[in-house]
Amino acid sequence: MTFIQTLMNSKKHIDEVDLDISVADNVAVRPRLERMRFLEAGVEANLYRMLYSHGPGNGTALFMPFDQKSSEHGPGHEFLWERDDATAEEINLKGKGSADIRAIAELVNSGNFSGYVLHPGNIRQSKHLFRPDIPLIYKIDGHITQPLSAGIMSTAGTIEDALKYGASAIGLTIYPGGEHIKADLERAAEIIREAHKVGLVAVVWAYARGPGLDEKIQLKDKNGEFQGMTQADSLYWTHYAVSIASGLLGADLIKTKYPLKIKPDNRRAYDAYIDSLAKKNSSMIAYKYLEPKDAETALTMEQESLRASLVVQAAPYSIVIFSGGPKLPGNPTETLKKQTEILMKAGAEGAIYGRNIWGLPVKEGLETARAVNDVISMPEFHRKLTEPRFTGY
C-alpha cells in the first residue's frame, strides 16, 4: 500500500503519519534523455545542451528568466534593486539597475545557467549581449497586469524568429482555469507542434489562473460573503496543470509553481471544492489529506518533498522545473538553497529563479547562483546517461 492510499484509508492527514522519502526513488522514475526516443533529433540536441552542456549538468538545470519586466510585472521591479556597485563607466555600459538587461546578460554569461528566458522585444534588442552558446528560451507570449486582464497570453513572437535568433527552445504560458481555456490550449498545442517540427524544445509555463481560483466569484456563501478560494498554487492545481502540459500538450520542459499549502482562510473553500470533485471521483479526496490537519500547521521538508514529488511525477516524460519554493525563514540565500533541495529531492530536474537572483547586486547574484548550482549538481540528483553516443564509448 502506498503512502497516499494509507492516507485515504486511514483518513489521516499528511502530518498525522510517518514519512520516509527516498531521493533515489524519486529520481529513478524521472525521464532520461536516452529513453526519450520520441524527441526529434533537433529537440534532443537542444535539450542535451540545457541538461548536460550548460548549467549544473548531469541531466539537471537552473534557468534565469527575464520576462517579467516586459509584461506581467512591469518595470516597477527595477526600483528595489538599484545597482550600487557600478562605476560611472559601468553604468554607462551596463545600465543603472540589476533589472537592466545589461546586468542580466552579465549574470547569464558568468552564472553557470542552463539557459535563460527573454521576450521577443528584448531578444531583438539585446541578444548580442549574451554568450551565443548559452541556450536561449524564446518566450513567445506575454501578458499584461491590468484591471480587466485578458486571461490568455498574447502570442507576440514567432517560431521563425526563435530560429533566427538562435533559440534552443520556445516558451509559452497556459492558464488552466482561465475563461479562454479552449483557445489557450489550441494556441499552445499549435505552437508546440510547430516548435517540434523545427527542432526546438517546447517549454510550458503551466500556471493555473482565472475566475474561481484567484478571484472571488463562485466561492461565496449564500449571503454572498467570500469563503475563500481554491488557490492557484495549491497542490491540486499545480498537479493538474503539469498533467495537462505533459499529457495533453506534450511539453518537453514544464515550469510549474511550487505547490503551496492552502492558506487558513482558503481551507474551507478548498476542502469543499475537493469534496465536490470526490463525489464523482473518490480518489480526489487525497488532496484533502495531503494538507496538514490544521491549516495553521507548517509542513516539514519531507512533507514538502512528498507533495512536490506528486507534481513532478504527473509528467513522467517531461522535464519539470519549479519557479520557487515554500516560504522558509532565515537568510535569503540559505532559504533558496533549502527550497532547491526540497525540489530536487522531489525528483524535479531543477529550478528557474529570477528576482531572487537578478534582484541582487550582480556580484551577490552570482554568489547566489553558485550556491544554488552547488545544490542542484549534487551527485544524488544526477541523471547519468549510459548510451554509447552520450558517454563516448
Added chain:
Amino acid sequence: MTFIQTLMNSKKHIDEVDLDISVADNVAVRPRLERMRFLEAGVEANLYRMLYSHGPGNGTALFMPFDQKSSEHGPGHEFLWERDDATAEEINLKGKGSADIRAIAELVNSGNFSGYVLHPGNIRQSKHLFRPDIPLIYKIDGHITQPLSAGIMSTAGTIEDALKYGASAIGLTIYPGGEHIKADLERAAEIIREAHKVGLVAVVWAYARGPGLDEKIQLKDKNGEFQGMTQADSLYWTHYAVSIASGLLGADLIKTKYPLKIKPDNRRAYDAYIDSLAKKNSSMIAYKYLEPKDAETALTMEQESLRASLVVQAAPYSIVIFSGGPKLPGNPTETLKKQTEILMKAGAEGAIYGRNIWGLPVKEGLETARAVNDVISMPEFHRKLTEPRFTGY
C-alpha cells in the same frame, strides 16, 4: 543606496527628500546607434536619417504628427486655427487654415523636423506636397472617438503601401489597459516584425487606456461611488507601457505620454491600486512615494525630470520621445521650451508636438519649432557617434 531605495526605506515622498539630477547620467545610459547592432541595415539607415540627418540631429529628434484630424479628434481642430495670414492665391494653394494638410506640409518642409506622421489617406492624397527626403512615419492604424469606442486601433494601412510611399517608419498604437489587449499586442507584434523585415523603423504609440484607467468601472467604493481612477498618464502606466513596447514588442522608437502627477481626485484610487500590486511585488510601492506627499503640491522641474527619467530608462535599447509635458504656467512657447528641457534632461531622445505647433499661424509655428529645436539640440543632449563609418574616419 539609490534615491528610490531611499524613498522606500524612509517611506518619504519625492518632495520630502533632496534631489540631485544629473543630465549626463541620464543621457549616458541611453542607446547609441553604433551599439544597436541588432538593427537591420535598413532600419538603421532610416533611424539614422531621423536622428542624424534631419531635425535637431546628434541623435535627438523632433517630430510633427498630423494624424489627429483623420481619426481620433476629428476635423473640429480646424476651427481654432484659421489662417489669417494667407492671400487669396495662397488659400488656393495651401488651404484655409493651419490644420489644412497644405499648411502642415509647409511647416514640415521648412521647420527642421526629424520626421512627420500621417495617416494612409492623407499620405495617398498629399505626400507629393512634402519634401521627399524628410522621413515619413506611416501611421498604419487609426481610432475614432465615438460613444462606444473600439478599444483597439483599426489597421487601415499596409507595410507595402508604407514602402510604396517612401516611408522611413511605420507607426502604430497599443492600448495597454484595453479590453482587447490580447489581440492588440498580437496585432502590434506582427506589424513590427513585418516592418523590420523590410527595413522600416517601428514606432509605437504606447498609450495606456481602457476600462479601469479612464473609465469608472472597478474603482468605486462599496456604495458604488466613484473613488477616482489610476490615470492613464500616471507614472505607473506610462512606465509600464514603455516597458511593454520595448521588451515585449521590440519597438525601435516609442512615443509615450508624459507621466503626470496624480490628480487630487484620483490619488486615493491610485494609491489603492499600487498597494494591491505591492502585495505581490514589494518594490511596486515606490510608485506611491514618487508622488508628492500632498496631491495638491506641484512638482519641481527636478522632480519632473527624475520621474520622466524612469519612464525613459524602461527602454534601454529603444529611442523614447514624449508627446507633451507637464502643465506649466506662462507664455505657450516658453512653456513648450521648458517642458522640452525637462524631457531632454530626463534622457529622452526628443519630442513630438502637434497642435502646439500646427495650431498656430504658419509663421508662428515655424518660430515655435525653431525654439524647441534650439532646446533639443543643446550640446549636453548630444548622442555622439564614434564608429569610423559614422564619423567619416
Added chain:
Amino acid sequence: MTFIQTLMNSKKHIDEVDLDISVADNVAVRPRLERMRFLEAGVEANLYRMLYSHGPGNGTALFMPFDQKSSEHGPGHEFLWERDDATAEEINLKGKGSADIRAIAELVNSGNFSGYVLHPGNIRQSKHLFRPDIPLIYKIDGHITQPLSAGIMSTAGTIEDALKYGASAIGLTIYPGGEHIKADLERAAEIIREAHKVGLVAVVWAYARGPGLDEKIQLKDKNGEFQGMTQADSLYWTHYAVSIASGLLGADLIKTKYPLKIKPDNRRAYDAYIDSLAKKNSSMIAYKYLEPKDAETALTMEQESLRASLVVQAAPYSIVIFSGGPKLPGNPTETLKKQTEILMKAGAEGAIYGRNIWGLPVKEGLETARAVNDVISMPEFHRKLTEPRFTGY
C-alpha cells in the same frame, strides 16, 4: 479673424452674426484633377469620365443611385411610383413602375448623369440595359433593415466583378459610430486599396450611425429618461465622417449626408456631447455655436452654405457630393434646385439624388434631372483645367 473664431470668441451663435459667403472662395480651395497627382492613371481616367465626360461636366457631377431597393429600403419603394406614361407594350418592356430597373436604365441612358450606382445582383442581371459608356459605380456592399441590424455592411461583391462588368468605380459604406467600427474601417481600407490598384475610383458613403447616435444608450438622465441624441446627420458627425473617409481611408469621392440643424428635442444631448469633447479639445465648442441660438429658428441659405462648406473642406483632396439637402418649403423640383444651389455654393462637387428623381414618372424624372443639371453646371461652379493635355493645347 475668421467667422468661426468670431463665433467662439464672442460666444455667439451662427444666427447672431452677419455672414458673407463667397462661392468663389469655397470653389477655389477644392481639388482639381490636374493637381491630384496621386491618382493612379486608371483612377484619374475614370474620375475624368465622371467629372468631365458625362453629366454636367466641368469638374462637377450628378449621380443616380439605385441601391436602395436591393438592400437598405427594400422593394416597398415601388408602391409609391407607378408609371403613368407607359403604353402596354412599354410596360412589358420596361416594367411597371419607375423603381423598376428598366425605368432606371431609361433615366440613366438619357438623363445626363455623371454615373449611376447599382448592387452586384442588379449589375449582373441588368447591366446590358445601360449605355456602356456611362460610368457605373459598383456598390460592393449592402445592408438590410431588420430588427437586429448588423451595424456594418456586407461585402457582397468583388473588385474582379466590378472590372468584369466595366465599372468605373466601386462604392462602399462606412458607419462611424457603429459597434463594429474596427472591422468596418479595416474592411473599407482594404477594398479601397484593391480598387486603386486596378484603377477604379473608390467612392465612400460616409454615414455616421450606431449606438450613441440613433439609439438611446448614454443620452439618458439619472432616471434613465431619454434626453435626445447627437444626430447622425448633425454637423459634427457629417464633418467627422468626411474627414475619416478622406484622411484615414483616402476615398476619391465621398458621399455624405447633408449636415442638418439639430432638432429641438436633441439639442440638449448634442450640446452636452460637444461640451464633453470640448473639455479635451477646446475648439470643438464651435459646433455648438454653429447651431442657431434657438433650436427652433430656421437657418438661412447663407448659414446652410457656410455649415455645408465646413463639411466639404474636411476633404481637401477628395471629391465631395451630398445625398440630399436641408428641408425647404415649396414645389419639389424647386426645392431640389435650391438645395443643390446651397451645396454647390458650399463648394461641393455635386449631388446624388435617387428617389427624388426615379420616384417620378420617367418623363418628369428626366425634367427634374435636367433642372438639377442646370444648377450644377452654372459657370460659377466650374472647375476649369489648365494642363495642356486636358485643354488640347
Added chain:
Amino acid sequence: MTFIQTLMNSKKHIDEVDLDISVADNVAVRPRLERMRFLEAGVEANLYRMLYSHGPGNGTALFMPFDQKSSEHGPGHEFLWERDDATAEEINLKGKGSADIRAIAELVNSGNFSGYVLHPGNIRQSKHLFRPDIPLIYKIDGHITQPLSAGIMSTAGTIEDALKYGASAIGLTIYPGGEHIKADLERAAEIIREAHKVGLVAVVWAYARGPGLDEKIQLKDKNGEFQGMTQADSLYWTHYAVSIASGLLGADLIKTKYPLKIKPDNRRAYDAYIDSLAKKNSSMIAYKYLEPKDAETALTMEQESLRASLVVQAAPYSIVIFSGGPKLPGNPTETLKKQTEILMKAGAEGAIYGRNIWGLPVKEGLETARAVNDVISMPEFHRKLTEPRFTGY
C-alpha cells in the same frame, strides 16, 4: 456560284474575270456591338469607347501605335523626323522630334484617334501626358530586332498594370510561323482570358513570321539555291493569322498586315506551297488564283478590296483593322487615303497608322490624321446601332 468558286472552277486568276465589289455587302456581314452579346460588360464598354465615343466613331476606328521605338525598330526612327518647328520652350515641354513621346501625346490628344498603343515603360513614364479619356491599348509584350531573334514576344507587362494605368485594352503579338508557336499561342490565350475577366478588350497583332516565311530555310531547290518564300504579308498568311486570332484565341480586335501581292521572285515558291496544301485540301488552290496571272501585273483597287475582304471575313465576330495598305504611287497623304478606302470597302473596321503620321511634323501629322478620319467616317462605312440603350430611345 461565288466569285472564288468561279475562279477555282474556271482556273482563272483574279485579273482574268470581272469583279463587282459592293461595299454594302462587305459591311453588312461585319459584327455589330449589339449582336456581340458574348462580350463581358466591361469589354463591351471599352470597345464602345473605341468604336463610338472616340475617333471616327460609328463603329469604326483609327489607332495611333507607338511601340516601335521601345522594341522592334529601336530609336533609329527618330532620325528622320526631327522637329524643326519647335521653339526652345516647346522643346523643353514636348521634346525635340516627332518620335519623342511628348509629340506623340500632342498628336493623340488632338488627332481624333480611337485609341493609342504604348509599351509598359512608356506608359509608366508618360501616361500623364495623354488625355485621360482616350482609350489606351497597353501593349503587353515586345520584341527586339537582333541577329538571333527570339521568335516570340517577351511579356513585359501585366494585366494588373494595364488596369492601374487605365487601359481600355491589352495588346499582344502572335507569330504564326514562328518556331515557338506552341508556347506563343498558349501565352496569348492566357493573356486574353485574363484580360476578358477584368473587362479589358484583347487586341491581337496577328503577324505571320518565322522560319519558312521570311527566312530562306526550306524554300530551296535540290541544289540548295533559294527559290523564294511564301511571304508573311501574303494573302495566305494574313488570312490564316486572322483566323487563328479570332477562332482559336477569341481576340476582340485584330490588327493584321495588309495582304500584299506575292512578289515576282517569290511567286514560284508560293505557288508550290499552295499546291502542297491543296493536295490535302482542294479548296486551298484558290489562293493561287487570287494572285494575278502574271506576278508583275498590278492589282486594281477592286481586286485589292476583294482580297482584303477575305482577310476581314475570316473574323466574323472580331473587329479587324489593318496596319498599312498596298503600295500606291503619288502624294503620301493621298496614298494613305486611298489605302484606307480600300480597307474600309473590304469591310474592315479601320486602320492603325504609326510612322505615316507621327513621322511628320506635328501639324502635318494632324492634317494627315484628319484626312484619314474623313475617309473612315464616310456614311457608307457606318455600323449603326439600333438597341434602345445605344440610341437613347
Added chain:
Amino acid sequence: MTFIQTLMNSKKHIDEVDLDISVADNVAVRPRLERMRFLEAGVEANLYRMLYSHGPGNGTALFMPFDQKSSEHGPGHEFLWERDDATAEEINLKGKGSADIRAIAELVNSGNFSGYVLHPGNIRQSKHLFRPDIPLIYKIDGHITQPLSAGIMSTAGTIEDALKYGASAIGLTIYPGGEHIKADLERAAEIIREAHKVGLVAVVWAYARGPGLDEKIQLKDKNGEFQGMTQADSLYWTHYAVSIASGLLGADLIKTKYPLKIKPDNRRAYDAYIDSLAKKNSSMIAYKYLEPKDAETALTMEQESLRASLVVQAAPYSIVIFSGGPKLPGNPTETLKKQTEILMKAGAEGAIYGRNIWGLPVKEGLETARAVNDVISMPEFHRKLTEPRFTGY
C-alpha cells in the same frame, strides 16, 4: 532641318559637316524630378536622395560600383592595385588592397558619391562598414565569365532583402542581343515592377551583348571568313539598349556604355548591318553617317557629345548615366575629367566609375573622385527644381 537630316540628305559623314553643340539644349530636354509625376513617392524619395542629397547634387550623380569582383571580372582585380598608403594596423582593419571591400567602404564614406553598388553577398557581409545614409544600389543579379557564358544574368538577390538592407535602389542587367532575350526582358520587367511597388528605384545596366555582336556568327562572308561585327558599344546598340530599358521596361535610371566609334576592322560589318536595317526603315541609315568617313579618323569632343546626346535622348523620362567614355590621351585623371565633361555636355545626368577610382590607392581615389565631382557639379549641368516643396518656398 536638323543636323542628322542634313547628314542623311547630303550623304555626308559626321566629320564632313560643321557641328554646333549646345549644352543648354541637351540639358533642357532632360527629365526633372518635379515633372516625373509617375514616380511612386518612395521611388521619388530615393531618387531625390541620389540626385540632390548625396554626391554632386543638383540633379546629377556620380556612382561607385563594386560588383565586378563578385561576378563578371573576378578577384583578379585585386592584383593590380595594392594599397601603398596603409600602415600594418590599417591593413589588418581595412584589407590589403584598394579592391578590398573595406577600402571601398572608405572611399564611399568620404568620396561624395551619389550611391554605391554591391552584390547581395557583399551587402550581407559588409553593409555595416558603409555610412547608413548613402544610397545603396542592391545589384540583384550577377554573371560569371566562363567559357560557355550564360548570356543572361542570374538573379541572386531578392527585393525583400534589398529592403531589409536599406537599399535605395535595385540594379539589374539586361543583354539585348543575347540568345535568352525573351526570358531576360521578362525577368527584368518583373523585378522592376516589384521594385516600384515597394518604392525602390530601378536601375538597369543596358548592355548589348551576345551572338552577332561580340561573337562571330553571321558576319562572315560566303567563304565563312570573319568580316567584323557590329560592336556592342556602337552607337546603334547603345542607342537601342537605352530605348528598350526606358520605353519597354520603364527603368528609372539607366547605365549604358559609352557609344564608341566603330573600329576599323568592324566598319564593313557594321555598315552592312545598318544597310540591312535601312531597307525596312530608311532613317536607320543615319547610323552610318554618324561614323567618321574614314574609320581611322578620331572624333572630336563635339562629335562625341553629339553622338552621346542621341543615346541620352532615347530616354526622355529616365535618368541616364555612362559607365565610361571615349579613349583619350593623357594623364588618367585628366582623361576621366574630359570624358565626364563630354557626357555631361551630351545631357547625361552623370557617371558611374569603378576601377578608375577604386583601382587607385585610397587617397588618390578620393582625389580623382573629387576631380570628377567638380566637373559634374558645374552650374551648366544643374537640373534646378522649382516646385515649392523642393525649394522650401
